[in-house]
Amino acid sequence: MHIEHFLSISGVKLVASGERGEIFSFALLLYNILSSDNITGNMTSNSNLSNMRRLVEQLKLEASVERIKVSQAAAELQQFCLQNAGKDALLVGVPTGSNPFREPRSCAVV
Protein backbone atom coordinates (compact mmCIF):
# COMPACT_ATOMS: atom_id res chain seq x y z
CA MET A 1 0.00 0.00 0.00
CA HIS A 2 1.51 3.32 -1.03
CA ILE A 3 1.87 5.99 1.59
CA GLU A 4 -0.27 8.48 -0.34
CA HIS A 5 -3.08 5.94 -0.63
CA PHE A 6 -2.87 5.23 3.09
CA LEU A 7 -2.96 8.92 3.92
CA SER A 8 -5.91 9.60 1.64
CA ILE A 9 -8.03 6.77 3.01
CA SER A 10 -7.28 7.76 6.60
CA GLY A 11 -8.40 11.31 5.85
CA VAL A 12 -5.02 12.89 6.43
CA LYS A 13 -4.11 15.65 4.04
CA LEU A 14 -0.53 16.75 3.51
CA VAL A 15 -0.20 20.43 4.36
CA ALA A 16 2.09 23.14 2.94
CA SER A 17 5.61 22.32 1.82
CA GLY A 18 7.67 23.51 4.80
CA GLU A 19 6.33 20.95 7.24
CA ARG A 20 5.98 18.18 4.66
CA GLY A 21 9.08 16.33 5.76
CA GLU A 22 7.96 16.09 9.39
CA ILE A 23 4.37 15.17 8.50
CA PHE A 24 5.59 12.54 6.09
CA SER A 25 7.81 10.90 8.68
CA PHE A 26 5.00 11.00 11.27
CA ALA A 27 2.61 9.41 8.77
CA LEU A 28 5.19 6.77 7.97
CA LEU A 29 5.56 5.98 11.68
CA LEU A 30 1.78 5.74 12.10
CA TYR A 31 1.52 3.54 9.01
CA ASN A 32 4.17 1.18 10.32
CA ILE A 33 2.51 0.86 13.72
CA LEU A 34 -0.94 0.22 12.32
CA SER A 35 0.07 -2.14 9.52
CA SER A 36 2.30 -4.29 11.67
CA ASP A 37 -0.74 -6.11 13.03
CA ASN A 38 -1.72 -9.20 11.05
CA ILE A 39 -5.44 -8.58 11.18
CA THR A 40 -5.97 -5.97 8.48
CA GLY A 41 -8.69 -3.37 8.38
CA ASN A 42 -8.86 -2.49 12.05
CA MET A 43 -7.51 0.77 13.37
CA THR A 44 -8.15 0.32 17.09
CA SER A 45 -6.42 -2.11 19.44
CA ASN A 46 -9.78 -2.96 21.06
CA SER A 47 -11.24 -4.45 17.91
CA ASN A 48 -7.96 -6.28 17.24
CA LEU A 49 -8.25 -7.86 20.67
CA SER A 50 -11.87 -8.92 20.21
CA ASN A 51 -11.02 -10.33 16.76
CA MET A 52 -8.21 -12.32 18.29
CA ARG A 53 -10.49 -13.64 21.04
CA ARG A 54 -13.02 -14.69 18.40
CA LEU A 55 -10.26 -16.41 16.39
CA VAL A 56 -9.18 -18.40 19.47
CA GLU A 57 -12.80 -19.49 20.12
CA GLN A 58 -13.18 -20.54 16.48
CA LEU A 59 -9.95 -22.53 16.54
CA LYS A 60 -11.03 -24.24 19.78
CA LEU A 61 -14.27 -25.28 18.05
CA GLU A 62 -12.43 -26.62 15.01
CA ALA A 63 -9.85 -28.43 17.12
CA SER A 64 -12.60 -30.32 18.99
CA VAL A 65 -13.80 -32.18 15.87
CA GLU A 66 -13.67 -35.99 16.11
CA ARG A 67 -11.57 -37.35 13.27
CA ILE A 68 -11.71 -40.78 11.67
CA LYS A 69 -8.84 -42.45 9.86
CA VAL A 70 -8.40 -41.56 6.19
CA SER A 71 -8.31 -45.29 5.36
CA GLN A 72 -11.81 -45.69 6.83
CA ALA A 73 -13.10 -42.56 5.07
CA ALA A 74 -11.62 -43.73 1.76
CA ALA A 75 -13.15 -47.19 2.14
CA GLU A 76 -16.61 -45.72 2.75
CA LEU A 77 -16.37 -43.32 -0.20
CA GLN A 78 -15.30 -46.19 -2.45
CA GLN A 79 -18.14 -48.37 -1.20
CA PHE A 80 -20.64 -45.60 -1.96
CA CYS A 81 -19.31 -45.14 -5.50
CA LEU A 82 -19.30 -48.84 -6.29
CA GLN A 83 -22.74 -49.48 -4.76
CA ASN A 84 -24.30 -46.68 -6.83
CA ALA A 85 -22.32 -47.21 -10.03
CA GLY A 86 -25.06 -49.30 -11.63
CA LYS A 87 -27.55 -46.46 -11.35
CA ASP A 88 -25.16 -43.77 -12.57
CA ALA A 89 -26.27 -43.04 -16.15
CA LEU A 90 -23.09 -41.13 -16.92
CA LEU A 91 -21.04 -44.22 -16.04
CA VAL A 92 -23.11 -47.00 -17.54
CA GLY A 93 -24.55 -45.08 -20.45
CA VAL A 94 -28.11 -44.19 -21.41
CA PRO A 95 -30.00 -46.63 -23.67
CA THR A 96 -30.63 -44.94 -27.04
CA GLY A 97 -34.39 -45.35 -26.93
CA SER A 98 -34.80 -43.70 -23.55
CA ASN A 99 -32.29 -40.85 -23.79
CA PRO A 100 -34.24 -37.72 -22.80
CA PHE A 101 -31.78 -35.34 -24.44
CA ARG A 102 -31.49 -37.21 -27.72
CA GLU A 103 -33.65 -36.38 -30.72
CA PRO A 104 -35.96 -39.32 -31.47
CA ARG A 105 -34.89 -40.94 -34.75
CA SER A 106 -37.92 -43.08 -35.44
CA CYS A 107 -40.71 -41.79 -37.65
CA ALA A 108 -44.18 -41.61 -36.20
CA VAL A 109 -46.99 -43.09 -38.25
CA VAL A 110 -49.53 -40.33 -38.76
Added chain:
Amino acid sequence: MAAEKAEMDALKKECDGLRAQIEAARKAVNDTTMTAAANGVAPLGRVQLKLRKSLKGHLAKIYAMHWSEDSRQMVSASQDGKLLVWDTFTGNKLVAVPLKSAWVMSVAFSPSANLVASGGLDNICTVYNIKAASPKTLRELDAHTGYLSCCRFLSDSEILTASGDTTCVLWDLETGKQKMVYTNHIGDCMSLALSSDMNMFISGACDSLAKLWDLREGTCKQTFSGHTSDINAISFFPSGNAIITGSDDCSCKMYDLRSDQEVTDYTDATLNAGVTSLALSNSGRLIFAGYDDFNCHIWDSLKGEKVGVLSGHDNRVSCTGVPADGMGVCTGSWDSFLKLWN
Protein backbone atom coordinates in the same frame (compact mmCIF):
# COMPACT_ATOMS: atom_id res chain seq x y z
CA MET B 1 -1.78 -0.47 26.72
CA ALA B 2 0.73 -2.90 28.21
CA ALA B 3 -2.05 -5.13 29.58
CA GLU B 4 -3.65 -5.25 26.13
CA LYS B 5 -0.35 -6.11 24.50
CA ALA B 6 0.18 -8.88 27.04
CA GLU B 7 -3.28 -10.32 26.36
CA MET B 8 -2.72 -10.03 22.59
CA ASP B 9 0.55 -11.95 22.88
CA ALA B 10 -1.10 -14.62 25.03
CA LEU B 11 -3.95 -14.98 22.52
CA LYS B 12 -1.51 -15.22 19.61
CA LYS B 13 0.35 -17.94 21.43
CA GLU B 14 -2.93 -19.77 22.09
CA CYS B 15 -3.83 -19.51 18.37
CA ASP B 16 -0.52 -20.95 17.30
CA GLY B 17 -0.92 -23.76 19.83
CA LEU B 18 -4.43 -24.60 18.59
CA ARG B 19 -3.32 -24.56 14.95
CA ALA B 20 -0.48 -26.97 15.77
CA GLN B 21 -2.95 -29.15 17.69
CA ILE B 22 -5.29 -29.32 14.66
CA GLU B 23 -2.42 -30.18 12.32
CA ALA B 24 -1.17 -32.92 14.64
CA ALA B 25 -4.67 -34.41 14.99
CA ARG B 26 -5.08 -34.45 11.21
CA LYS B 27 -1.69 -36.05 10.74
CA ALA B 28 -2.50 -38.72 13.33
CA VAL B 29 -5.39 -40.07 11.22
CA ASN B 30 -3.60 -39.64 7.90
CA ASP B 31 -2.75 -43.32 7.48
CA THR B 32 -3.14 -43.47 3.68
CA THR B 33 -4.14 -41.47 0.62
CA MET B 34 -7.43 -41.89 -1.26
CA THR B 35 -5.61 -42.81 -4.48
CA ALA B 36 -3.48 -45.43 -2.73
CA ALA B 37 -6.59 -46.87 -1.09
CA ALA B 38 -8.25 -47.03 -4.51
CA ASN B 39 -5.55 -49.27 -6.00
CA GLY B 40 -7.88 -52.23 -5.92
CA VAL B 41 -10.72 -50.37 -7.67
CA ALA B 42 -11.11 -51.20 -11.36
CA PRO B 43 -10.11 -48.27 -13.60
CA LEU B 44 -12.86 -46.63 -15.65
CA GLY B 45 -11.17 -46.49 -19.02
CA ARG B 46 -11.97 -43.57 -21.26
CA VAL B 47 -15.31 -41.87 -20.48
CA GLN B 48 -16.73 -40.61 -23.75
CA LEU B 49 -19.89 -38.58 -23.59
CA LYS B 50 -21.61 -37.24 -26.69
CA LEU B 51 -22.93 -33.76 -27.28
CA ARG B 52 -26.73 -34.17 -27.45
CA LYS B 53 -27.90 -30.56 -27.70
CA SER B 54 -26.50 -27.07 -28.08
CA LEU B 55 -28.87 -24.51 -26.61
CA LYS B 56 -28.69 -21.25 -28.47
CA GLY B 57 -30.43 -18.13 -27.23
CA HIS B 58 -28.25 -15.97 -25.07
CA LEU B 59 -26.50 -13.03 -26.71
CA ALA B 60 -23.57 -12.68 -24.34
CA LYS B 61 -21.42 -14.65 -21.90
CA ILE B 62 -23.26 -17.19 -19.77
CA TYR B 63 -22.19 -16.95 -16.14
CA ALA B 64 -24.39 -19.44 -14.33
CA MET B 65 -26.89 -22.25 -14.71
CA HIS B 66 -28.95 -24.40 -12.35
CA TRP B 67 -31.10 -27.50 -12.93
CA SER B 68 -34.62 -27.74 -11.61
CA GLU B 69 -35.32 -30.74 -9.36
CA ASP B 70 -37.49 -32.26 -12.11
CA SER B 71 -34.24 -32.85 -14.08
CA ARG B 72 -35.93 -31.42 -17.16
CA GLN B 73 -36.07 -27.65 -16.74
CA MET B 74 -32.92 -25.62 -16.36
CA VAL B 75 -32.30 -21.89 -15.85
CA SER B 76 -29.31 -20.00 -17.26
CA ALA B 77 -28.06 -16.45 -16.66
CA SER B 78 -26.16 -14.30 -19.08
CA GLN B 79 -24.68 -10.85 -19.04
CA ASP B 80 -27.03 -10.06 -21.92
CA GLY B 81 -29.32 -9.23 -18.99
CA LYS B 82 -31.61 -12.23 -19.22
CA LEU B 83 -32.44 -15.40 -17.36
CA LEU B 84 -33.72 -18.15 -19.67
CA VAL B 85 -35.67 -21.17 -18.44
CA TRP B 86 -35.22 -24.10 -20.83
CA ASP B 87 -37.01 -27.38 -21.45
CA THR B 88 -33.89 -29.46 -22.00
CA PHE B 89 -35.83 -32.37 -23.55
CA THR B 90 -37.06 -30.26 -26.47
CA GLY B 91 -34.53 -27.44 -26.39
CA ASN B 92 -37.34 -24.90 -26.15
CA LYS B 93 -37.17 -21.73 -24.09
CA LEU B 94 -40.05 -21.62 -21.62
CA VAL B 95 -39.56 -18.32 -19.83
CA ALA B 96 -37.35 -15.25 -20.32
CA VAL B 97 -36.78 -13.03 -17.29
CA PRO B 98 -35.40 -9.57 -18.05
CA LEU B 99 -32.97 -8.43 -15.36
CA LYS B 100 -32.71 -4.93 -13.88
CA SER B 101 -28.94 -5.36 -13.76
CA ALA B 102 -27.18 -7.20 -16.58
CA TRP B 103 -24.14 -8.00 -14.42
CA VAL B 104 -25.43 -11.33 -13.21
CA MET B 105 -23.13 -13.89 -11.61
CA SER B 106 -25.45 -16.50 -10.16
CA VAL B 107 -28.84 -18.10 -10.72
CA ALA B 108 -30.88 -20.68 -8.82
CA PHE B 109 -34.10 -22.67 -9.19
CA SER B 110 -36.24 -23.25 -6.09
CA PRO B 111 -37.02 -26.93 -5.35
CA SER B 112 -40.68 -26.31 -6.22
CA ALA B 113 -39.65 -24.69 -9.55
CA ASN B 114 -42.04 -21.81 -8.79
CA LEU B 115 -39.21 -19.38 -8.14
CA VAL B 116 -35.83 -18.44 -9.60
CA ALA B 117 -33.26 -16.14 -8.02
CA SER B 118 -30.33 -14.25 -9.48
CA GLY B 119 -27.80 -11.64 -8.50
CA GLY B 120 -24.38 -10.24 -9.31
CA LEU B 121 -22.55 -6.95 -9.28
CA ASP B 122 -25.69 -5.15 -8.12
CA ASN B 123 -25.12 -6.81 -4.67
CA ILE B 124 -28.80 -7.77 -4.65
CA CYS B 125 -30.41 -11.21 -4.80
CA THR B 126 -33.67 -10.83 -6.73
CA VAL B 127 -36.28 -13.57 -6.49
CA TYR B 128 -38.81 -13.99 -9.31
CA ASN B 129 -42.06 -15.92 -9.49
CA ILE B 130 -41.92 -17.59 -12.90
CA LYS B 131 -45.27 -19.34 -12.60
CA ALA B 132 -47.15 -16.05 -12.89
CA ALA B 133 -48.42 -15.01 -16.35
CA SER B 134 -45.25 -12.99 -16.81
CA PRO B 135 -42.24 -13.20 -14.46
CA LYS B 136 -42.89 -11.11 -11.39
CA THR B 137 -40.27 -9.85 -8.93
CA LEU B 138 -41.17 -11.35 -5.56
CA ARG B 139 -38.36 -9.93 -3.42
CA GLU B 140 -35.19 -7.90 -3.69
CA LEU B 141 -32.79 -9.04 -0.97
CA ASP B 142 -30.56 -6.04 -0.51
CA ALA B 143 -28.11 -6.09 2.37
CA HIS B 144 -24.86 -7.46 1.03
CA THR B 145 -22.10 -4.89 0.63
CA GLY B 146 -20.37 -6.86 -2.09
CA TYR B 147 -21.33 -8.73 -5.27
CA LEU B 148 -23.58 -11.76 -5.14
CA SER B 149 -21.52 -14.75 -6.27
CA CYS B 150 -23.89 -17.62 -5.50
CA CYS B 151 -27.43 -18.29 -4.30
CA ARG B 152 -29.33 -21.48 -3.42
CA PHE B 153 -32.95 -21.99 -2.29
CA LEU B 154 -33.73 -24.17 0.70
CA SER B 155 -37.45 -23.86 -0.08
CA ASP B 156 -39.86 -21.24 -1.40
CA SER B 157 -39.39 -19.36 1.87
CA GLU B 158 -35.64 -19.48 2.52
CA ILE B 159 -32.59 -18.75 0.40
CA LEU B 160 -28.85 -18.81 1.09
CA THR B 161 -26.51 -16.33 -0.60
CA ALA B 162 -22.71 -15.98 -0.84
CA SER B 163 -21.12 -12.60 -1.44
CA GLY B 164 -17.94 -10.73 -2.31
CA ASP B 165 -18.40 -8.99 1.05
CA THR B 166 -16.98 -12.27 2.55
CA THR B 167 -20.25 -13.31 4.21
CA CYS B 168 -22.97 -15.81 3.45
CA VAL B 169 -26.54 -14.98 4.47
CA LEU B 170 -29.72 -16.99 5.10
CA TRP B 171 -32.80 -14.94 4.14
CA ASP B 172 -36.46 -15.28 5.04
CA LEU B 173 -38.34 -14.74 1.77
CA GLU B 174 -41.61 -13.93 3.51
CA THR B 175 -40.16 -10.90 5.31
CA GLY B 176 -37.19 -10.19 3.05
CA LYS B 177 -34.97 -10.04 6.15
CA GLN B 178 -31.68 -11.73 7.02
CA LYS B 179 -32.19 -14.71 9.34
CA MET B 180 -28.51 -15.52 9.84
CA VAL B 181 -25.19 -14.05 8.73
CA TYR B 182 -22.24 -16.40 8.43
CA THR B 183 -18.95 -14.58 8.96
CA ASN B 184 -15.55 -16.19 9.06
CA HIS B 185 -14.05 -16.01 5.58
CA ILE B 186 -11.43 -13.32 4.98
CA GLY B 187 -11.85 -13.25 1.23
CA ASP B 188 -14.76 -12.92 -1.23
CA CYS B 189 -17.10 -15.90 -0.98
CA MET B 190 -17.37 -17.37 -4.45
CA SER B 191 -19.51 -20.47 -4.16
CA LEU B 192 -21.74 -22.45 -1.82
CA ALA B 193 -23.48 -25.81 -1.70
CA LEU B 194 -26.23 -27.18 0.59
CA SER B 195 -26.12 -30.58 2.23
CA SER B 196 -29.04 -32.83 1.22
CA ASP B 197 -30.57 -32.63 4.73
CA MET B 198 -30.16 -28.83 4.63
CA ASN B 199 -28.61 -28.73 8.11
CA MET B 200 -25.18 -27.82 6.77
CA PHE B 201 -23.65 -25.94 3.90
CA ILE B 202 -20.16 -25.44 2.50
CA SER B 203 -18.59 -22.30 1.08
CA GLY B 204 -15.45 -21.62 -0.95
CA ALA B 205 -13.75 -18.24 -1.01
CA CYS B 206 -10.91 -16.13 -2.37
CA ASP B 207 -9.02 -16.74 0.88
CA SER B 208 -8.39 -20.24 -0.64
CA LEU B 209 -10.34 -21.87 2.20
CA ALA B 210 -13.43 -24.05 2.17
CA LYS B 211 -15.66 -23.96 5.25
CA LEU B 212 -18.40 -26.23 6.61
CA TRP B 213 -21.18 -24.35 8.41
CA ASP B 214 -24.02 -25.37 10.73
CA LEU B 215 -26.91 -23.67 8.94
CA ARG B 216 -29.17 -23.20 12.00
CA GLU B 217 -26.50 -22.33 14.58
CA GLY B 218 -24.59 -20.04 12.22
CA THR B 219 -21.20 -21.39 13.23
CA CYS B 220 -18.27 -22.50 11.09
CA LYS B 221 -17.62 -26.11 12.09
CA GLN B 222 -14.58 -26.98 9.99
CA THR B 223 -12.09 -25.16 7.77
CA PHE B 224 -10.20 -26.83 4.93
CA SER B 225 -7.00 -25.40 3.50
CA GLY B 226 -4.64 -26.57 0.78
CA HIS B 227 -5.56 -24.52 -2.25
CA THR B 228 -3.16 -21.76 -3.18
CA SER B 229 -5.64 -19.49 -4.89
CA ASP B 230 -9.35 -18.54 -5.01
CA ILE B 231 -11.82 -21.41 -4.70
CA ASN B 232 -14.42 -20.83 -7.43
CA ALA B 233 -16.53 -23.96 -7.14
CA ILE B 234 -17.61 -26.29 -4.38
CA SER B 235 -19.88 -29.31 -4.12
CA PHE B 236 -20.84 -32.11 -1.72
CA PHE B 237 -19.95 -35.68 -2.62
CA PRO B 238 -23.32 -37.50 -2.92
CA SER B 239 -22.80 -39.47 0.32
CA GLY B 240 -22.49 -36.14 2.13
CA ASN B 241 -19.23 -37.14 3.83
CA ALA B 242 -16.81 -35.37 1.52
CA ILE B 243 -16.58 -32.13 -0.44
CA ILE B 244 -14.94 -31.28 -3.75
CA THR B 245 -13.50 -27.85 -4.55
CA GLY B 246 -12.22 -26.25 -7.76
CA SER B 247 -9.76 -23.38 -7.76
CA ASP B 248 -7.87 -20.76 -9.77
CA ASP B 249 -4.74 -22.73 -8.81
CA CYS B 250 -5.81 -25.15 -11.63
CA SER B 251 -6.60 -28.01 -9.29
CA CYS B 252 -9.61 -29.65 -7.73
CA LYS B 253 -9.40 -31.22 -4.28
CA MET B 254 -11.47 -33.64 -2.26
CA TYR B 255 -11.68 -33.06 1.49
CA ASP B 256 -13.23 -35.69 3.73
CA LEU B 257 -15.43 -34.13 6.41
CA ARG B 258 -14.88 -36.87 8.97
CA SER B 259 -11.07 -37.02 8.63
CA ASP B 260 -11.10 -33.22 8.50
CA GLN B 261 -8.49 -33.00 5.73
CA GLU B 262 -7.60 -33.08 2.06
CA VAL B 263 -7.66 -36.65 0.76
CA THR B 264 -7.20 -36.22 -2.99
CA ASP B 265 -5.70 -33.62 -5.29
CA TYR B 266 -6.84 -33.59 -8.92
CA THR B 267 -4.02 -31.98 -10.89
CA ASP B 268 -2.44 -32.55 -14.23
CA ALA B 269 0.80 -30.99 -15.45
CA THR B 270 -0.80 -30.21 -18.80
CA LEU B 271 -3.74 -28.39 -17.22
CA ASN B 272 -2.76 -24.79 -16.63
CA ALA B 273 -6.18 -23.22 -16.55
CA GLY B 274 -8.25 -22.27 -13.52
CA VAL B 275 -11.30 -24.32 -12.52
CA THR B 276 -14.50 -22.29 -12.81
CA SER B 277 -17.20 -24.80 -11.91
CA LEU B 278 -17.78 -28.43 -11.03
CA ALA B 279 -20.48 -31.07 -10.70
CA LEU B 280 -20.50 -34.73 -9.71
CA SER B 281 -22.26 -37.70 -11.27
CA ASN B 282 -24.83 -39.46 -9.06
CA SER B 283 -22.49 -42.17 -7.76
CA GLY B 284 -19.81 -39.57 -7.08
CA ARG B 285 -17.34 -41.45 -9.24
CA LEU B 286 -17.11 -38.78 -11.94
CA ILE B 287 -16.18 -35.13 -11.37
CA PHE B 288 -17.04 -32.78 -14.23
CA ALA B 289 -14.87 -29.69 -13.87
CA GLY B 290 -15.17 -26.66 -16.13
CA TYR B 291 -11.90 -24.89 -16.87
CA ASP B 292 -10.72 -21.61 -18.41
CA ASP B 293 -9.18 -23.69 -21.24
CA PHE B 294 -12.67 -23.93 -22.87
CA ASN B 295 -13.08 -27.59 -21.82
CA CYS B 296 -14.86 -29.54 -19.14
CA HIS B 297 -12.48 -32.25 -17.93
CA ILE B 298 -13.75 -35.45 -16.35
CA TRP B 299 -11.94 -36.91 -13.33
CA ASP B 300 -12.20 -40.31 -11.64
CA SER B 301 -12.88 -39.13 -8.09
CA LEU B 302 -11.47 -42.28 -6.46
CA LYS B 303 -8.29 -42.78 -8.49
CA GLY B 304 -7.54 -39.10 -9.07
CA GLU B 305 -7.06 -39.59 -12.82
CA LYS B 306 -8.36 -37.65 -15.78
CA VAL B 307 -10.72 -39.97 -17.68
CA GLY B 308 -12.31 -37.79 -20.30
CA VAL B 309 -13.05 -34.34 -21.68
CA LEU B 310 -16.09 -32.49 -23.00
CA SER B 311 -14.81 -30.31 -25.83
CA GLY B 312 -16.88 -28.06 -27.97
CA HIS B 313 -17.11 -24.66 -26.40
CA ASP B 314 -15.32 -21.70 -28.01
CA ASN B 315 -14.65 -19.91 -24.79
CA ARG B 316 -14.26 -20.50 -21.05
CA VAL B 317 -16.67 -23.01 -19.48
CA SER B 318 -18.24 -20.91 -16.72
CA CYS B 319 -20.82 -23.28 -15.26
CA THR B 320 -21.46 -27.02 -15.03
CA GLY B 321 -24.40 -28.94 -13.64
CA VAL B 322 -25.70 -32.49 -13.34
CA PRO B 323 -29.49 -32.88 -12.82
CA ALA B 324 -30.93 -34.78 -9.86
CA ASP B 325 -31.62 -37.92 -11.93
CA GLY B 326 -28.00 -37.90 -13.14
CA MET B 327 -28.98 -38.45 -16.78
CA GLY B 328 -26.61 -35.90 -18.28
CA VAL B 329 -24.29 -32.96 -17.78
CA CYS B 330 -24.91 -29.37 -18.81
CA THR B 331 -22.04 -26.98 -19.51
CA GLY B 332 -22.47 -23.24 -19.99
CA SER B 333 -19.86 -21.00 -21.52
CA TRP B 334 -18.73 -17.48 -22.26
CA ASP B 335 -19.36 -18.46 -25.90
CA SER B 336 -23.08 -17.92 -25.03
CA PHE B 337 -24.07 -21.57 -25.54
CA LEU B 338 -25.23 -24.28 -23.16
CA LYS B 339 -24.43 -27.85 -24.12
CA LEU B 340 -26.02 -31.08 -22.93
CA TRP B 341 -23.94 -34.24 -22.86
CA ASN B 342 -24.47 -37.87 -21.93
